[in-house]
Amino acid sequence: MERNQILDQTTAIFKDILDNETIVLNDTTTAEDVEDWDSLNHIQLVVAIEKHFKIRFTSMEIQSWKNVGEMIDSIKSKLPEA
Amino acid sequence: MIFNSFEFVCFFSIFFILYWFVVNRNLKLQNLVLLVACYIFYAWVDWRFLAYLIGSSLLNYYLGIYIEKSTKPGVRKVLVYIGLIQGVGGLAYFKYFNFFISSFNDAFNFLGSGLNLQTLHIIIPLGISFFTFKTLSYILDLDKGKMKATHDWVVFFAYVAFFPTIVAGPIDRAKGFIPQLEKKRVFDNEDATHGLRQILWGLFKKIVIADNCASFVNQCFNNYHSLPASTLLLGAFFYTIELYADFSGYSDMAIGIARLIGFHVTKNFNFPFFSQNIAEYWRKWHMSLTSWLTDYVFTPLSIAFRDYGKLGLALAIIINFTICGIWHGANWTYVLFGFMHGCYFIPLIIAGTMNKKKKAAANKTVPSLKEALNMLGTFILVMLTLVVFRADTIKQAFQFYHDLVSPSLFSVPVLSIFDTHKSKVLAILAFIFMMFIIEWFQREKDYGLQIDFLKSRFLRWSIYYAAIIAIMLFISKQETFIYAKF
Numbered sequence: 425m426e427r428n429q430i431l432d433q434t435t436a437i438f439k440d441i442l443d444n445e446t447i448v449l450n451d452t453t454t455a456e457d458v459e460d461w462d463s464l465n466h467i468q469l470v471v472a473i474e475k476h477f478k479i480r481f482t483s484m485e486i487q488s489w490k491n492v493g494e495m496i497d498s499i500k501s502k503l504p505e506a
Numbered sequence: 507m508i509f510n511s512f513e514f515v516c517f518f519s520i521f522f523i524l525y526w527f528v529v530n531r532n533l534k535l536q537n538l539v540l541l542v543a544c545y546i547f548y549a550w551v552d553w554r555f556l557a558y559l560i561g562s563s564l565l566n567y568y569l570g571i572y573i574e575k576s577t578k579p580g581v582r583k584v585l586v587y588i589g590l591i592q593g594v595g596g597l598a599y600f601k602y603f604n605f606f607i608s609s610f611n612d613a614f615n616f617l618g619s620g621l622n623l624q625t626l627h628i629i630i631p632l633g634i635s636f637f638t639f640k641t642l643s644y645i646l647d648l649d650k651g652k653m654k655a656t657h658d659w660v661v662f663f664a665y666v667a668f669f670p671t672i673v674a675g676p677i678d679r680a681k682g683f684i685p686q687l688e689k690k691r692v693f694d695n696e697d698a699t700h701g702l703r704q705i706l707w708g709l710f711k712k713i714v715i716a717d718n719c720a721s722f723v724n725q726c727f728n729n730y731h732s733l734p735a736s737t738l739l740l741g742a743f744f745y746t747i748e749l750y751a752d753f754s755g756y757s758d759m760a761i762g763i764a765r766l767i768g769f770h771v772t773k774n775f776n777f778p779f780f781s782q783n784i785a786e787y788w789r790k791w792h793m794s795l796t797s798w799l800t801d802y803v804f805t806p807l808s809i810a811f812r813d814y815g816k817l818g819l820a821l822a823i824i825i826n827f828t829i830c831g832i833w834h835g836a837n838w839t840y841v842l843f844g845f846m847h848g849c850y851f852i853p854l855i856i857a858g859t860m861n862k863k864k865k866a867a868a869n870k871t872v873p874s875l876k877e878a879l880n881m882l883g884t885f886i887l888v889m890l891t892l893v894v895f896r897a898d899t900i901k902q903a904f905q906f907y908h909d910l911v912s913p914s915l916f917s918v919p920v921l922s923i924f925d926t927h928k929s930k931v932l933a934i935l936a937f938i939f940m941m942f943i944i945e946w947f948q949r950e951k952d953y954g955l956q957i958d959f960l961k962s963r964f965l966r967w968s969i970y971y972a973a974i975i976a977i978m979l980f981i982s983k984q985e986t987f988i989y990a991k992f
Contacts, residue, residue, distance in 0.1 A: 464808075467805075467812055467819075470812065490651075
């Protein structure tokens with residue numbers, strides 16, 4: 425899967441979980457840029473992403489992301505090459 | 507040396523002149539003067555633990571540098587563990603050792619074994635819970651690559667020992683605070699005005715409200731068995747207000763003092779009693795501690811338990827709040843206090859409303875009936891747990907609850923108990939009402955007295971003088987800050 429496809433699908437998950445259709449994600453987006461993206465919703469987002477892409481993150485990976493770009497890199501690294 | 511004391515005013519005046527007018531051109535010297543002031547402030551209260559504070563700073567300073575340098579994950583892990591063991595171990599020894607020993611003795615005696623391990627005569631270093639959480643977050647953030655280690659020992663030592671916040675917080679994270687120490691600070695009139703106003707508001711809450719509530723609360727909790735339930739309820743109400751006014755008042759003063767010397771300290775309270783539910787309350791009460799626990803306790807736990815859905819979330823929250831409770835001190839009352847708050851989240855988790863953030867009466871002057879009832883309900887839930895928090899033992903707390911549930915709950919409360927007179931109690935109630943009215947209208951601001959929007963200079967100064975006069979008129983027996991003992 426292409427990186428921008430992953431970003432689009434992740435954005436859709438964010439919109440659904442945070443119940444906000446105006447969310448636009450890019451590589452530099454952080455929790456501070458998105459209203460309601462806090463520690464509690466973060467876990468819900470992670471669970472939804474894992475379910476959607478059928479992948480599993482480690483605890484260290486989840487806590488090491490500094491922005492959406494790093495999250496997308498993690499997802500991409502776990503998906504089979506096209 | 508507490509903030510509302512003559513000796514602190516002398517200490518701060520000398521420091522202020524040196525800091526802004528003598529060494530202000532040289533950042534390194536300015537930081538060194540700040541560090542020396544921090545250690546004088548700390549030693550003034552109790553010099554015996556200065557060595558522990560310095561030792562802890564030294565160890566974590568070098569650990570930080572070596573964690574950043576280490577390329578081998580194994581070595582890095584060992585260094586992080588050394589930092590964690592020093593921090594948690596120090597807390598365990600100074601704060602909880604005797605608690606563990608006496609709990610072991612009690613447990614074995616209950617099982618019929620006559621175990622009698624000796625407790626030790628341990629004095630708790632001032633502010634240990636606060637500065638230890640600073641060093642722990644520094645090490646953990648470095649390990650996760652969230653920040654860079656500082657290579658300036660004066661900066662790091664001043665971060666750990668920063669005198670406005672060392673006694674009772676707010677707990678500033680290194681990531682936000684160290685950069686402030688590393689850049690040149692310029693005296694800013696507007697910032698200083700904000701600082702002074704916030705100090706005044708903190709003093710008002712501490713001296714006029716908290717200290718005056720304290721005498722009624724102390725009498726009430728010391729003699730609860732001989733008082734009618736309605737008076738006990740009033741005592742529990744006053745304690746809730748006392749704790750808020752004392753701790754938020756302290757935080758306002760700490761933040762204001764820091765602003766006077768050019769620092770922006772993290773916010774600790776955001777008008778918690780206007781919360782619609784307990785989750786919102788904890789987002790607004792002792793925010794620097796709750797955000798610390800969220801990052802380093804709740805988040806790892808909720809990630810680990812994420813496969814168990816709402817059950818996993820409830821478990822993570824209950825563990826998180828039990829730790830929050832025991833952070834306050836070595837007593838089963840604090841454990842129960844935290845556990846109760848954790849359990850309060852269960853209905854919200856089940857309903858899926860824990861994270862719904864709705865501002866009460868947004869853009870309105872008066873809350874709706876539903877919002878007002880939600881606020882009242884949240885206040886009552888908190889007040890009930892603070893009976894446990896205030897009690898010396900769990901048994902005493904339950905006796906207080908037992909005495910609270912009686913027909914005398916519907917009687918007129920006795921206002922003149924022992925040396926507290928009815929007129930004083932009524933005056934305190936009037937001030938509490940006034941505080942809440944001010945805070946309600948100022949709830950979008952950082953603190954109650956942030957009245958820079960008032961154009962009339964005369965009106966602003968009238969309000970300042972009214973606060974000062976109230977402080978001078980209602981100054982009572984000086985009480986230490988409640989959170990200073992944690």
